[in-house]
Amino acid sequence: MFSKTCEYAIRATIYIASEYKNEEKIGIHDICQNIEAPQHFVAKILQVLSRHDIVSSKKGVHGGFYITEEQRDTRLIDIVYAIDGDHVFTGCALGLKQCSETKPCPIHYKFKPVRENLKKVLQDTRIRELAENIKKGKFVLKALGI
Amino acid sequence: MFSKTCEYAIRATIYIASEYKNEEKIGIHDICQNIEAPQHFVAKILQVLSRHDIVSSKKGVHGGFYITEEQRDTRLIDIVYAIDGDHVFTGCALGLKQCSETKPCPIHYKFKPVRENLKKVLQDTRIRELAENIKKGKFVLKALGI
DNA sequence: CTTAAAAGATGATAATCATCATGTTTGATG
DNA sequence: CATCAAACATGATGATTATCATCTTTTAAG
Ligand code: FES
Ligand code: FES
Numbered sequence: 001m002f003s004k005t006c007e008y009a010i011r012a013t014i015y016i017a018s019e020y021k022n023e024e025k026i027g028i029h030d031i032c033q034n035i036e037a038p039q040h041f042v043a044k045i046l047q048v049l050s051r052h053d054i055v056s057s058k059k060g061v062h063g064g065f066y067i068t069e070e071q072r073d074t075r076l077i078d079i080v081y082a083i084d085g086d087h088v089f090t091g092c093a094l095g096l097k098q099c100s101e102t103k104p105c106p107i108h109y110k111f112k113p114v115r116e117n118l119k120k121v122l123q124d125t126r127i128r129e130l131a132e133n134i135k136k137g138k139f140v141l142k143a144l145g146i
Numbered sequence: 147m148f149s150k151t152c153e154y155a156i157r158a159t160i161y162i163a164s165e166y167k168n169e170e171k172i173g174i175h176d177i178c179q180n181i182e183a184p185q186h187f188v189a190k191i192l193q194v195l196s197r198h199d200i201v202s203s204k205k206g207v208h209g210g211f212y213i214t215e216e217q218r219d220t221r222l223i224d225i226v227y228a229i230d231g232d233h234v235f236t237g238c239a240l241g242l243k244q245c246s247e248t249k250p251c252p253i254h255y256k257f258k259p260v261r262e263n264l265k266k267v268l269q270d271t272r273i274r275e276l277a278e279n280i281k282k283g284k285f286v287l288k289a290l291g292i
Numbered sequence: 293c294t295t296a297a298a299a300g301a302t303g304a305t306a307a308t309c310a311t312c313a314t315g316t317t318t319g320a321t322g
Numbered sequence: 323c324a325t326c327a328a329a330c331a332t333g334a335t336g337a338t339t340a341t342c343a344t345c346t347t348t349t350a351a352g
Contacts, residue, residue: 001147001234004310007241014252027328036243040312047330060319063328076253088147095153097182097289106160106276106285107222107267114264121256130252139252143243150340173298186342193300206349209298 006083009045011035011141013079016055017067017131025057025064036142045083052082072131077122089119152229155191157181157287159225162201163213163277171203171210182288191229198228218277223268235265 002010015035016026028046032039046065049055054074057065080088092099093111101108133139148156161181162172174192178185192211195201200220203211226234238245239257247254279285 001239002241004241007239010253011240011251025328038311041310043329044311044331050329057329058319059317059327059329061325061327062320063318065329093147093153094157094287095148095150096286100289103286103290105157105287106279107156107271108285110267110271114260114267117263118260121253121260125253125256133252139254140242140249141240141251143246144249171298184341187340189299190301190341196299203299204349205297205299205347207295207297208350209348211299 001088002080003084005041005045006080008035008037008042009049009079009083010076011037012042012046012065013049013055013067013074013127014130014134015141016065017072017127018134020066023066025062025066027064031065034141049079049082052078054079054082067127072126072128074127075123076125076127077119080122089115147234148226149230151187151191152226154181154183154188155195155225155229156222157183158188158192159195159201159213159220159273160276160280161287162211163218163273164280166212169212171208171212173210177211180287195225195228198224200225200228213273218272218274220273221269222271222273223265226268235261 012031012035015031019026019030019034028039028043031037031046032042035042046055046057050057050065054071055065055067056071057063090099092105093107093115094105096105099105099108130139134141158177158181161177165172165176165180174185174189177183177192178188181188192201192203196203196211200217201211201213202217203209236245238251239253239261240251242251245251245254276285280287
Protein backbone atom coordinates (compact mmCIF):
# COMPACT_ATOMS: atom_id res chain seq x y z
CA MET A 1 0.00 0.00 0.00
CA PHE A 2 2.68 2.47 1.09
CA SER A 3 6.41 2.42 0.49
CA LYS A 4 8.60 1.37 3.38
CA THR A 5 9.89 4.91 3.46
CA CYS A 6 6.36 6.09 4.11
CA GLU A 7 5.72 3.47 6.76
CA TYR A 8 8.84 4.53 8.64
CA ALA A 9 7.89 8.18 8.22
CA ILE A 10 4.50 7.66 9.82
CA ARG A 11 5.82 5.52 12.65
CA ALA A 12 8.67 7.93 13.40
CA THR A 13 6.34 10.91 13.43
CA ILE A 14 3.91 9.20 15.77
CA TYR A 15 6.74 8.17 18.05
CA ILE A 16 8.13 11.68 18.24
CA ALA A 17 4.68 13.06 18.97
CA SER A 18 4.06 10.50 21.67
CA GLU A 19 7.37 11.06 23.44
CA TYR A 20 8.01 14.78 23.12
CA LYS A 21 7.31 16.84 26.20
CA ASN A 22 9.12 19.42 28.35
CA GLU A 23 11.16 20.67 25.42
CA GLU A 24 13.32 17.56 25.48
CA LYS A 25 14.16 16.69 21.90
CA ILE A 26 14.18 13.09 20.76
CA GLY A 27 17.37 11.61 19.30
CA ILE A 28 17.45 9.53 16.17
CA HIS A 29 18.88 6.56 18.03
CA ASP A 30 16.02 6.56 20.50
CA ILE A 31 13.48 6.84 17.72
CA CYS A 32 14.87 3.98 15.69
CA GLN A 33 15.14 1.65 18.63
CA ASN A 34 11.50 2.21 19.51
CA ILE A 35 10.09 1.83 16.05
CA GLU A 36 12.53 -0.92 15.04
CA ALA A 37 13.89 0.75 11.97
CA PRO A 38 17.31 1.35 10.37
CA GLN A 39 18.87 4.47 11.79
CA HIS A 40 20.52 6.03 8.75
CA PHE A 41 17.48 5.46 6.62
CA VAL A 42 15.10 7.03 9.10
CA ALA A 43 17.47 9.95 9.59
CA LYS A 44 17.22 10.68 5.91
CA ILE A 45 13.45 10.38 5.96
CA LEU A 46 13.12 12.73 8.93
CA GLN A 47 15.08 15.36 7.06
CA VAL A 48 12.47 15.24 4.35
CA LEU A 49 9.66 15.44 6.89
CA SER A 50 11.42 18.37 8.49
CA ARG A 51 11.59 20.25 5.19
CA HIS A 52 7.88 19.54 4.74
CA ASP A 53 7.16 21.05 8.15
CA ILE A 54 5.78 17.78 9.48
CA VAL A 55 8.32 17.46 12.25
CA SER A 56 10.87 19.93 13.63
CA SER A 57 14.51 19.45 14.43
CA LYS A 58 17.31 21.15 16.20
CA LYS A 59 21.02 20.62 15.66
CA GLY A 60 23.79 20.62 18.19
CA VAL A 61 24.02 19.58 21.80
CA HIS A 62 20.64 18.74 23.28
CA GLY A 63 19.33 18.76 19.75
CA GLY A 64 17.04 16.20 18.23
CA PHE A 65 13.61 15.91 16.72
CA TYR A 66 10.42 17.29 18.14
CA ILE A 67 6.96 18.32 17.07
CA THR A 68 5.04 21.54 17.60
CA GLU A 69 1.41 21.87 18.59
CA GLU A 70 0.50 22.89 15.05
CA GLN A 71 2.41 19.97 13.60
CA ARG A 72 0.42 17.61 15.77
CA ASP A 73 -2.52 18.49 13.56
CA THR A 74 -0.80 16.97 10.55
CA ARG A 75 -3.00 14.45 8.83
CA LEU A 76 -1.68 11.09 7.66
CA ILE A 77 -2.47 12.07 4.11
CA ASP A 78 0.03 14.92 4.37
CA ILE A 79 2.78 12.44 5.16
CA VAL A 80 1.75 10.13 2.36
CA TYR A 81 1.76 13.02 -0.10
CA ALA A 82 5.14 14.23 1.13
CA ILE A 83 6.79 10.83 0.79
CA ASP A 84 4.92 8.75 -1.77
CA GLY A 85 3.19 11.48 -3.72
CA ASP A 86 -0.34 11.13 -5.02
CA HIS A 87 0.13 7.94 -6.96
CA VAL A 88 -1.94 5.78 -4.66
CA PHE A 89 -4.89 8.16 -4.99
CA THR A 90 -4.72 9.16 -8.62
CA GLY A 91 -2.89 6.33 -10.40
CA CYS A 92 -4.74 3.58 -12.23
CA ALA A 93 -5.09 0.39 -10.23
CA LEU A 94 -4.23 -1.63 -13.33
CA GLY A 95 -1.30 0.57 -14.26
CA LEU A 96 -2.78 2.44 -17.22
CA LYS A 97 -0.88 5.63 -17.87
CA GLN A 98 -3.97 7.65 -17.08
CA CYS A 99 -6.71 6.90 -14.63
CA SER A 100 -9.72 8.42 -16.33
CA GLU A 101 -13.42 8.62 -15.63
CA THR A 102 -14.26 8.72 -19.30
CA LYS A 103 -11.90 5.99 -20.53
CA PRO A 104 -11.50 3.90 -17.43
CA CYS A 105 -9.97 0.49 -16.92
CA PRO A 106 -12.30 -2.41 -16.14
CA ILE A 107 -11.99 -2.09 -12.40
CA HIS A 108 -12.01 1.69 -12.11
CA TYR A 109 -15.50 1.99 -10.70
CA LYS A 110 -15.09 -0.98 -8.45
CA PHE A 111 -11.98 0.56 -6.95
CA LYS A 112 -13.27 4.02 -6.60
CA PRO A 113 -15.01 3.44 -3.26
CA VAL A 114 -11.97 1.63 -1.91
CA ARG A 115 -9.72 4.53 -2.77
CA GLU A 116 -12.16 7.10 -1.50
CA ASN A 117 -12.46 5.19 1.72
CA LEU A 118 -8.69 5.04 2.04
CA LYS A 119 -8.37 8.72 1.32
CA LYS A 120 -11.03 9.58 3.84
CA VAL A 121 -9.30 7.61 6.57
CA LEU A 122 -5.99 9.30 5.85
CA GLN A 123 -7.63 12.70 5.76
CA ASP A 124 -9.49 12.22 8.99
CA THR A 125 -6.59 10.89 11.02
CA ARG A 126 -4.25 13.28 12.76
CA ILE A 127 -0.92 12.62 14.42
CA ARG A 128 -2.25 14.08 17.67
CA GLU A 129 -4.85 11.38 18.04
CA LEU A 130 -2.50 8.54 17.15
CA ALA A 131 0.15 9.76 19.58
CA GLU A 132 -2.41 9.96 22.40
CA ASN A 133 -3.42 6.38 21.74
CA ILE A 134 0.17 5.23 21.84
CA LYS A 135 0.61 6.94 25.20
CA LYS A 136 -2.43 5.12 26.51
CA GLY A 137 -0.82 1.87 25.46
CA LYS A 138 -3.64 0.98 23.13
CA PHE A 139 -1.33 0.48 20.16
CA VAL A 140 2.29 -0.31 19.38
CA LEU A 141 4.88 0.95 16.91
CA LYS A 142 6.96 -2.19 16.72
CA ALA A 143 6.18 -5.88 16.86
CA LEU A 144 6.58 -7.35 20.30
CA GLY A 145 8.02 -10.75 21.23
CA ILE A 146 10.11 -12.37 18.53
CA MET B 147 -1.45 -1.16 -4.49
CA PHE B 148 -0.37 -4.05 -6.73
CA SER B 149 2.99 -4.80 -8.29
CA LYS B 150 3.43 -4.04 -11.97
CA THR B 151 3.68 -7.75 -12.53
CA CYS B 152 0.22 -8.14 -11.07
CA GLU B 153 -1.20 -5.26 -13.08
CA TYR B 154 0.08 -6.81 -16.31
CA ALA B 155 -1.21 -10.20 -15.21
CA ILE B 156 -4.72 -8.91 -14.74
CA ARG B 157 -4.76 -6.90 -17.95
CA ALA B 158 -3.36 -9.77 -19.99
CA THR B 159 -5.88 -12.21 -18.59
CA ILE B 160 -8.77 -9.89 -19.31
CA TYR B 161 -7.52 -9.30 -22.82
CA ILE B 162 -7.21 -13.00 -23.55
CA ALA B 163 -10.69 -13.61 -22.18
CA SER B 164 -12.15 -10.80 -24.25
CA GLU B 165 -10.52 -11.90 -27.51
CA TYR B 166 -10.61 -15.67 -27.39
CA LYS B 167 -13.27 -17.33 -29.46
CA ASN B 168 -13.52 -20.08 -32.12
CA GLU B 169 -10.52 -21.91 -30.73
CA GLU B 170 -8.15 -19.29 -32.11
CA LYS B 171 -5.33 -18.85 -29.63
CA ILE B 172 -3.96 -15.42 -28.89
CA GLY B 173 -0.28 -14.71 -29.51
CA ILE B 174 1.93 -12.93 -27.03
CA HIS B 175 2.71 -10.19 -29.54
CA ASP B 176 -0.97 -9.43 -30.04
CA ILE B 177 -1.57 -9.39 -26.31
CA CYS B 178 1.26 -7.03 -25.52
CA GLN B 179 0.36 -4.61 -28.24
CA ASN B 180 -3.19 -4.35 -26.97
CA ILE B 181 -2.38 -3.94 -23.33
CA GLU B 182 0.72 -1.82 -23.98
CA ALA B 183 3.17 -3.94 -22.05
CA PRO B 184 6.69 -5.34 -22.55
CA GLN B 185 6.53 -8.61 -24.42
CA HIS B 186 9.20 -10.68 -22.71
CA PHE B 187 8.02 -9.66 -19.30
CA VAL B 188 4.40 -10.53 -19.98
CA ALA B 189 5.45 -13.83 -21.52
CA LYS B 190 7.10 -14.74 -18.26
CA ILE B 191 4.08 -13.68 -16.26
CA LEU B 192 1.71 -15.68 -18.44
CA GLN B 193 3.76 -18.78 -17.79
CA VAL B 194 3.15 -18.31 -14.10
CA LEU B 195 -0.56 -17.76 -14.67
CA SER B 196 -0.61 -20.86 -16.81
CA ARG B 197 0.94 -22.94 -14.04
CA HIS B 198 -1.68 -21.53 -11.69
CA ASP B 199 -4.44 -22.63 -14.05
CA ILE B 200 -5.61 -19.07 -14.60
CA VAL B 201 -4.97 -19.09 -18.33
CA SER B 202 -4.17 -21.91 -20.73
CA SER B 203 -1.56 -22.12 -23.44
CA LYS B 204 -0.58 -24.24 -26.36
CA LYS B 205 2.83 -24.45 -27.98
CA GLY B 206 3.71 -24.83 -31.64
CA VAL B 207 2.06 -23.66 -34.82
CA HIS B 208 -1.32 -22.06 -34.23
CA GLY B 209 -0.43 -22.07 -30.57
CA GLY B 210 -0.93 -19.23 -28.18
CA PHE B 211 -2.81 -18.34 -25.05
CA TYR B 212 -6.47 -18.94 -24.40
CA ILE B 213 -8.90 -19.34 -21.56
CA THR B 214 -11.40 -22.05 -20.74
CA GLU B 215 -14.94 -21.55 -19.58
CA GLU B 216 -13.97 -22.61 -16.07
CA GLN B 217 -11.03 -20.24 -16.07
CA ARG B 218 -13.34 -17.37 -16.92
CA ASP B 219 -14.72 -17.79 -13.42
CA THR B 220 -11.35 -16.85 -11.93
CA ARG B 221 -11.68 -14.05 -9.42
CA LEU B 222 -9.30 -11.12 -9.36
CA ILE B 223 -8.19 -12.15 -5.91
CA ASP B 224 -6.90 -15.44 -7.33
CA ILE B 225 -4.57 -13.53 -9.64
CA VAL B 226 -3.41 -11.25 -6.85
CA TYR B 227 -2.65 -14.23 -4.64
CA ALA B 228 -0.84 -16.01 -7.46
CA ILE B 229 1.40 -13.05 -8.25
CA ASP B 230 1.69 -10.80 -5.21
CA GLY B 231 0.78 -13.25 -2.48
CA ASP B 232 -1.29 -12.26 0.51
CA HIS B 233 0.81 -9.36 1.70
CA VAL B 234 -1.70 -6.68 0.77
CA PHE B 235 -4.39 -8.43 2.81
CA THR B 236 -2.48 -9.66 5.83
CA GLY B 237 0.53 -7.36 6.16
CA CYS B 238 0.58 -4.41 8.54
CA ALA B 239 -0.15 -1.11 6.85
CA LEU B 240 2.65 0.52 8.85
CA GLY B 241 5.11 -2.29 8.16
CA LEU B 242 5.11 -3.98 11.56
CA LYS B 243 6.38 -7.52 11.27
CA GLN B 244 3.03 -8.81 12.43
CA CYS B 245 -0.39 -7.39 11.83
CA SER B 246 -2.20 -8.34 14.99
CA GLU B 247 -5.63 -7.75 16.42
CA THR B 248 -4.33 -7.89 19.97
CA LYS B 249 -1.19 -5.76 19.54
CA PRO B 250 -2.13 -3.63 16.59
CA CYS B 251 -0.47 -0.59 15.10
CA PRO B 252 -2.22 2.77 15.53
CA ILE B 253 -4.08 2.60 12.25
CA HIS B 254 -4.99 -1.07 12.26
CA TYR B 255 -8.67 -0.57 13.00
CA LYS B 256 -8.96 2.39 10.69
CA PHE B 257 -7.56 0.33 7.84
CA LYS B 258 -9.50 -2.77 8.50
CA PRO B 259 -12.61 -1.65 6.61
CA VAL B 260 -10.50 -0.41 3.71
CA ARG B 261 -8.80 -3.75 3.37
CA GLU B 262 -11.99 -5.70 3.79
CA ASN B 263 -13.60 -3.56 1.16
CA LEU B 264 -10.68 -4.17 -1.18
CA LYS B 265 -10.78 -7.87 -0.54
CA LYS B 266 -14.50 -8.03 -1.15
CA VAL B 267 -14.18 -6.26 -4.48
CA LEU B 268 -11.44 -8.63 -5.60
CA GLN B 269 -13.42 -11.63 -4.43
CA ASP B 270 -16.59 -10.57 -6.14
CA THR B 271 -15.07 -9.73 -9.50
CA ARG B 272 -14.60 -12.42 -12.10
CA ILE B 273 -12.67 -12.36 -15.36
CA ARG B 274 -15.80 -13.30 -17.25
CA GLU B 275 -17.58 -10.10 -16.29
CA LEU B 276 -14.60 -7.86 -17.00
CA ALA B 277 -14.03 -9.42 -20.41
CA GLU B 278 -17.67 -8.91 -21.34
CA ASN B 279 -17.41 -5.26 -20.45
CA ILE B 280 -14.30 -4.86 -22.57
CA LYS B 281 -16.13 -6.40 -25.52
CA LYS B 282 -18.95 -3.92 -25.06
CA GLY B 283 -16.37 -1.13 -25.24
CA LYS B 284 -17.24 0.17 -21.81
CA PHE B 285 -13.64 -0.03 -20.62
CA VAL B 286 -10.11 -0.06 -22.00
CA LEU B 287 -6.92 -1.97 -21.27
CA LYS B 288 -4.48 0.66 -22.43
CA ALA B 289 -4.44 4.43 -22.31
CA LEU B 290 -5.69 6.02 -25.50
CA GLY B 291 -4.24 9.02 -27.29
CA ILE B 292 -0.85 10.20 -26.07
C1' DC C 293 10.48 -36.16 -41.21
C1' DT C 294 11.73 -31.45 -41.87
C1' DT C 295 10.44 -26.92 -41.07
C1' DA C 296 8.82 -22.98 -38.80
C1' DA C 297 6.03 -20.72 -35.44
C1' DA C 298 4.71 -20.70 -31.21
C1' DA C 299 5.29 -21.00 -25.81
C1' DG C 300 8.66 -22.54 -22.00
C1' DA C 301 12.81 -22.06 -19.31
C1' DT C 302 16.67 -19.83 -17.67
C1' DG C 303 19.75 -16.41 -16.95
C1' DA C 304 21.55 -11.47 -17.77
C1' DT C 305 20.87 -6.63 -17.47
C1' DA C 306 18.65 -2.38 -15.95
C1' DA C 307 15.98 0.46 -12.91
C1' DT C 308 14.18 1.40 -8.66
C1' DC C 309 14.03 1.23 -3.80
C1' DA C 310 16.12 0.48 0.66
C1' DT C 311 20.09 0.75 3.46
C1' DC C 312 24.68 2.13 4.86
C1' DA C 313 28.73 5.17 5.38
C1' DT C 314 31.23 9.36 5.52
C1' DG C 315 31.95 13.89 6.09
C1' DT C 316 29.84 18.87 7.16
C1' DT C 317 27.29 22.22 9.74
C1' DT C 318 25.18 23.84 13.84
C1' DG C 319 24.87 25.24 18.58
C1' DA C 320 25.07 24.59 23.71
C1' DT C 321 28.51 24.46 27.13
C1' DG C 322 32.63 24.93 29.81
C1' DC D 323 36.63 30.08 21.50
C1' DA D 324 37.42 25.01 21.62
C1' DT D 325 34.85 20.97 22.01
C1' DC D 326 31.51 17.69 21.12
C1' DA D 327 26.97 15.95 20.26
C1' DA D 328 23.60 16.30 17.52
C1' DA D 329 21.10 16.86 12.73
C1' DC D 330 22.19 17.75 7.63
C1' DA D 331 23.87 16.53 3.12
C1' DT D 332 25.62 13.60 -0.22
C1' DG D 333 27.10 9.68 -2.20
C1' DA D 334 27.99 4.45 -2.16
C1' DT D 335 26.32 -0.10 -1.67
C1' DG D 336 22.92 -3.73 -1.56
C1' DA D 337 18.34 -5.84 -2.50
C1' DT D 338 14.43 -6.18 -4.97
C1' DT D 339 11.72 -5.59 -8.98
C1' DA D 340 11.22 -4.99 -13.79
C1' DT D 341 12.87 -5.84 -18.30
C1' DC D 342 15.55 -8.04 -21.93
C1' DA D 343 17.90 -11.82 -24.46
C1' DT D 344 18.96 -16.42 -25.69
C1' DC D 345 18.12 -20.95 -26.15
C1' DT D 346 14.90 -25.22 -25.82
C1' DT D 347 10.72 -27.73 -26.53
C1' DT D 348 6.44 -28.51 -28.74
C1' DT D 349 3.38 -29.13 -32.63
C1' DA D 350 0.77 -28.34 -37.06
C1' DA D 351 1.63 -28.68 -41.78
C1' DG D 352 3.94 -29.48 -46.15
S1 FES E 1 -8.59 3.86 -14.97
FE1 FES E 1 -7.88 2.22 -13.78
S2 FES E 1 -8.40 2.88 -11.80
FE2 FES E 1 -9.08 4.55 -12.99
S1 FES F 1 -1.12 -4.05 12.93
FE1 FES F 1 -0.84 -2.51 11.44
S2 FES F 1 -2.50 -2.94 10.11
FE2 FES F 1 -2.75 -4.50 11.59
